Structures are given as C-alpha cells and as structure tokens.
Amino acid sequence: ALAALEAGLEGLRINPGNIGPREHVDRVVDAAKANGAVIRVGVNSGSVEKHLLQKYGGPCVEAMVESALSHVRMLEDRGFYDTKISLKSSSVLDTIAAYRLLAKSCDYPLHIGVTEAGGLMRGTIKSAVGLGILLHEGIGDTLRVSLTADPAEEVTVAWEILRALGLRRRGPEIISCPTCGRTEIDLFGLARAVEDALAESTADIKVAVMGCVVNGPGEAREADLGVAGGRDKGIIFRKGEVIRSVKGQDALLAAFMEELQRLLKEKETH
Template identity: 75%
Template structure:
C-alpha cells in the first residue's frame, strides 16, 4: 500500500522541487564553523555521500555569509542559510548565492527589514523557510495559549507566513519543531489543515544517536504515514552524517524512498551458533558506499534462514559447522567450517555487486 501525501504547492530550492508531487527530501545541517570553508565543504561532501539532498549552514556573522559563495563553488547540493534576527546577514547570504533562508520574518526588526529580505529573496530566486521552535514562540502567544502549545506554534507560523504573503512572496515552506514528540505531531497536524505550503518536519533536540533515532522515527513516522512532510531532518546529537542512515531507513520502512542496501538480520537467540552480531557489522561495513537499493540477509539459522528472508537478493545463514549462501531463498553455496563462511559470503557478495553493476 502506498501512502497518500498531503497535497501542497510546489517550492523551488536551487535545483530541487519540493512538495507533494516530488519525493520527500532528506536534509541535514553542518556543525562546522561556516567561516572554515574547507571543513564545511568536507562535511557537506560527507553528507551528500550519505544521501543528504539539502544542507543548512549557520550564518553567525558577515564573514560566514560571504563564505557561502566559496562553499557554493565546491558543492552541488542546495544550501540554506540559518539566520537569527539579523536581516543584513540574510541579504548578504543571498548575495553570496545561498538557495534558501531559514528565518522568522517577525524577528528581524520590523516591516522595512522584511521588505528588504523579501526583495532580495525574489531577486535571487531563493526560498524562505519559516521555522518556529517551541522556544521561539512570541511572548503574546505564550500568554494567550498558556505556553508553547501546538496552537501557539501554528499561530506563530501563520503570522510569519502572512508577512511574506502580504509582500506577494509564496516560495515558502514551514517547520514547527519541539523536543516533545506529541507536541510535534499535534503541531504539524494543525498546520497541515491551515495551509498548503510544503512542510519541513523534525523533532528538535531529539538527543543522542539511539534516543534521537527513536524519538525522530516515532514522530516523523507518524506524520509521514499520515501524508504530512515534504522535507525532513533527523536531528541527532552526533555526527550529522549519522542522521542520513536513520532518515533513509525511516523513508524505506514507509515505502516512500529507497536508497542503499536494506540489511535483514534476525535477532540473536539460544539457537544461534555463529557470531551473528559481528557478522552483521562486517557486512554493513562492506556495503558502505553502495547506493543501489538491494536486500541483504544475515541470518543465524541454517534451517529457517533462507525461508524467512526469501525476498533478499543475497543472504547468508550460519550454523556451528556449516553455513549457506542463498539468493532469493535458493541456496547457491554451502560452506563447511564457520571460519570460512564470512570469506565465502564476501566473495559471493562482491560477485553479486559486479553482476548488478554490469546489468
């Protein structure tokens, strides 16, 4: 069953088209000093290799804004400039070639400054993401709604968007982020009913690799299952490249996108007679850099393994004294001796990848 996406208008960010008629886009943010062009470019390249399609960079001062032009010369992915409060940095970033801004129009110093930013965005064919976090809701709305509730966050976002619409600017997407999974879900549900702009979804301050992956997968998974979300970021307190793995596995699980190998592996149990955990880790390492959407199974039971993973393109199932290698559930090789199993599987895996590339 394919999921039905919420219908949105189309937004352009550099070479990307964003909205319900296009695939959900995977996004991340660098954690380098943007003024350090070399390290920022290196991290962007790592992110792109991992599957990132849209990158946000922090613009803290004028030097960082001008660094964008040098970064843009060396990367292919569209860039978003993350701006807080200073409209001048937004304009300088646009002049430096950034493809989009992440900014709140109401926080940049009045109508005249909003005019200047919108005029610059139009002149440079750039998009604007209105980004509201639970910690950035206006004081008046906090008092009105009794805190940063989903209703307050949506009201804040629509207020900022109205400022752009008043100036005939519509190349806009919106984000509402909270560290609370339920607040995030409720906020986006409310917002989805209020407008047809594309939505960037994420659970902010989600935490470390494991905890952040769980919170993000629950929150974003629910929203995507309901058709809500056109770009996403899995926010982790970790190397941002780690965000790519979680994001793509999440999209794969929902049948929305497919990239790289899907590894099917059984849980360990009392019947497991091989070093299954180590085996899976070695196979994962070998498949790094492979972007073809293949299915690889690593099973711990010779008897049931091929049947349970019959949909796998290639798989391995091991026992104490022997192992089998199979394709689409059919055994293609039997290996005696557990020590020989890994080497044999790597040989067959390499052969499979070569055959696939030739095809």
Template identity: 70%
Template sequence: MNDRHKTREIHIRGVGVGGDNPVRVQSMCNTDTRDVNATLAQIARLAEAGCEIVRLAVPDDIAANALTAIRSNTDVPLVADIHFDHRLAIMAAEAGVDALRINPGNIGGPDKVDAVVDIARDKGLPIRIGVNSGSVEKHLLEQFGGPTPEAMVESALAHVALLEKRGFEDIKISLKSSSVLNTIAAYRLLARRVDYPLHIGVTEAGTLVRGAIKSSVGLGILLWEGLGDTLRVSLTHDPVDEIGVAWEILRALGLRERGPEIVSCPTCGRTEIDLIGLTAQVEERLRGVNDVFTCAVMGCVVNGPGEAREADIGIAGGRGLGIIFRKGEVIRKVRGEENLLPEFMKELESFLQERRGN
C-alpha cells in the same frame, strides 16, 4: 497510508520540494561554518550518505563570508540558517546559498524584512520559516498557556503573513517540538491552514537510539498521514547517521528506497557465530552501495534461508559452517567462521555485477 497533502512546489538549487516531488532528506552540518575545509568535508559525507539539502549555521559575519568558498566547492543545495540578524541573510544570499532559514518577525522591523525579501526574490531563494516550541513569542505563550501546538501554528502564520504582505510566497514551514505528540498535532493543524511545503522533524530528539526512536515515531505518523515534503532526523550524534535513519523511515513506509535493506535475526540460543559482529561488518561494507536490494544475515543454517527466503542474497552461519543463499536457495557452503565475511563479499560482488549488467 493517507493521500499526500498537496502542497506548492518550490526549488532549492534545482531540487524540487513539495508538489509531486518525493519527500526530500535534509540535515545540518555541526561543523563551524567558519572552518571551510571541515564544513566541505562534512557536506561531502552527508551527500554520499544520501542527504539532498544541507543547512549551515551562520552566526556571524565571518561565517557568512565563508559561504562564498563553500558554495564554490560543492554542488549540494545549501540553506543558510539565520537568527535575528537580517544582514547575515543578505550576505548569505550574495554568497550564493540556495535558500534562507529565517523568521521575518524577529529580524528588526519592516525595512529589514523588506531587504531580505527583496534579495530572496532577486536571487530566487525560498525562505524557510522555522518555529520551535522554545521560540514561540511571549504573547502567544500567554494566550495559549505555553508552547502548545496552537501557539506554534499561530507563530508560524504570523511570520508567513509578513512575507505574503510583500507578495513573497516561495515559502517552506517547519514546526518542531521535542514532544512527539505536540509535533504531530502542530503539523496537523498547520496543514489545514496552508498549502506551503512542510519540513518535518522532532527537534532535540536526543542521542542515537532515543533520537532515532522519537523521530521514527513522529515522522512515521506524519508521513503516513501524508504530511511532510522534507524531513530531518535530529540526533545528538554524527549528522551522517541522521541520513541513514531518515532513509530507513522512508523505506519502511514504502515512500523511497536507497541502498540495500539489511535484514538480520535478533539472535537466540541456537546462534553459534558472532552474528552481531558479522552483521555490523556487512552493514559497514555496504554503506557506500546505492543499489536497492535485500541482504540477509542470519544466525542459523537450519532456519535462516527459510526465514529470509525473500532476500535477494544472504548468509547464514552455524558452528564451523555457513551457507550463502539467494531467494532461499543455497548456492554455496563456507567452512570456518573466519571465512564467512570474505566469501560472502565475493558472492555479493558477483551478485551486484549481474544486477548492473556487467
């Protein structure tokens, strides 16, 4: 893995981004921001899953006004997502959000940029400039022959220049395309030009499986090259699932860990239990556990403990008999497939209590 690209440090409600801080996990609510209760409920679910920064769409005055109540009922760092209307950015800042996502070049002229910069500076709010391949300005599309990585970078730098001209440098930048290769190329180019923190993601990545694959490939390559200070896995799915994928990407690269790693065999002709169902149930039971350890769910009592000998705790099932093991050593036998999950959960609870010193 390459050394981390050194960027400036900014803070979003006390959460450090860039500099020597870890890569932060971010997502965006898909609720109607005007529905305060639904939005707060989703923010809570995201935070429980490990989301560190939440972005909220602010399409109109009603949504902007709802931010006051949302802010009053959660401590999670909030970013207001604004398009074109500088008034909404000012309203969001006054409502107490912790950062703004707005492109200063498309909000209506110098006086409006002045107004947004003034309140961001006064409130101590970073501004995230976000360029998508679909939002590149027409003259750049003509100059570069389409929404190329070069066009995306030039678009972002033009927005950055408007802030720098006003002495504002509390900035984070994102460049997103639905093309994995264009996304990677754009961030590589940008990293050579600026030292601002980078928010990375593959936009419009798709449904759960397709989106997770595209995001894992794109973000995995960027992170391996040392690029990225915050990330979002964009899925056409429940945003909470974005968080799980994000943490698994970070875990796979050895960058951060949260919760248990579950390893399981892919099933084969020797499998004599409902391994797929058992693994899904174990994963669900462990969803709210933040302790870092490795849990194995294997489908063969003959090879399972050996194949997963490095697991802290595991279970392997066969016809009428299952075994529970730690670090490859069998500690219990369980008879009856229906008893595998409840007995394993008992052992798992004892294991966690021991680790926690209870």
C-alpha cells in the same frame, strides 16, 4: 541574510517578525525574490512570542501554529509565497499534533523534524516515530533528523526512515534476525562485517544475515543474497535457494563476500 542571498543561497531560514523594523523585512523579501530563493519560516516550542504564550498559557501546539502563520502572513503581505514552514518540538506527540493542525490550516510545503531529539539511539527512536507517523499520513515535504551525533548519522537515519516507509530506495537494505537459542555463531560480528562491506554501496539489493540454517533461508526468502550460520557450517543463499555451504565462520564470511561482489557486478551490468 542579505549577504547569504547575494552569495547564492537558495533557501533562507528566517522568521520575518524577528528581524526588526518593516524595512528590514522588505529588504530580505526583495533579495529573496531577486535571487529566486525560498524562505523557511521556522517555529519551535522555545521560540513562541510572549503574547502567544500569555494567550495560550504556554508553548502549546495552537500557539506554535498561530506563530508560524503570523510570520507567513508578513511574507504574503509583500507578495512572497515561495515559503515552507517548520514546526518543531522535542516532544514527539506535540510535533505530530502541531504538523497535523498546520497541514489543515495551509497548503505550504512543510519541513518536518523532532528537534533536540537526543543522542544516536534515543534521537533515532524519537525521530523514527514522529516522522514516520507524519510521513505515513502524507504530511511532510522535506525533513531533518536532529541528533547529538555525527551529522552523517542524521542522513543515514533519515534515509532508513524513508526506506522503511517505501518512500525512497537507494543503497542496500540489510535485514538480520535477533539472537535465539538456535544461534551458534557470532551473529553480531557477522552482521557488522556485512554492514561495513556495504556501507558505501548504492546498489538496490536486499541482503540477509540470519542466525541459523534451519529457518534462515525461508524467513529471508525475499533477499537477493543471504547468509546463515550453524554449529559447524554456514550456508549462502539467493532468494531462499542455497548456493553454497561453507565450514567455519571466517571461511563463511570470505565466501559470502565473494558472492556479494558477484551480485554487485551483476547489478552494475543490468
């Protein structure tokens, strides 16, 4: 911890009660103060102290909160208040309950997350439910999506959670419909191609990929640009108004990419 702070680390994740004698805590706090660093106190269901496990009969929500606040008090006793707190559990419901209780118990910034959430699909669902509920209630100042996957996927999921709640807007929003009896194109392939084309874009636009020309333009009327496929042709539309009609899916995709580049250039000039 001391070496990291001396190297310029701006945020330290450490529990003062776990680093040994009093003088160790004093040295870390002094170094954090000298370097203007923040300390994050973090407790999860597997790190609750033994005496609290005995008191509460296990790593329950109340035990996690009491554990975190006891570490925070050690910092407060040394005049250190640049602290944020994390309480994480692999249980979505316990995570929500723990942060709700903690938010009522102190005014420190809270770092939220569902720990050990799982792989890409299951972990995304658990994180979206847990973090979404907390953020909607105004609980949480920073967050981490924990997935057994490429860390880049964690960032993507986190941004999509924030976007869904209207808390952040950066990059395109892609909306697409599920398949149904009216779908007569390779909707999955078309949606993937559009997602790939926009993977690195930061433009604040909404793009729609719809399965049929009957309802597509109306259902995605708010989209800046949309594409919808039919049996022998597809259409491209802006704000619900059809601007092009194209035969063949390959030609439809190529035409859509042309319109997409035109839209992106328009956004760059404004």
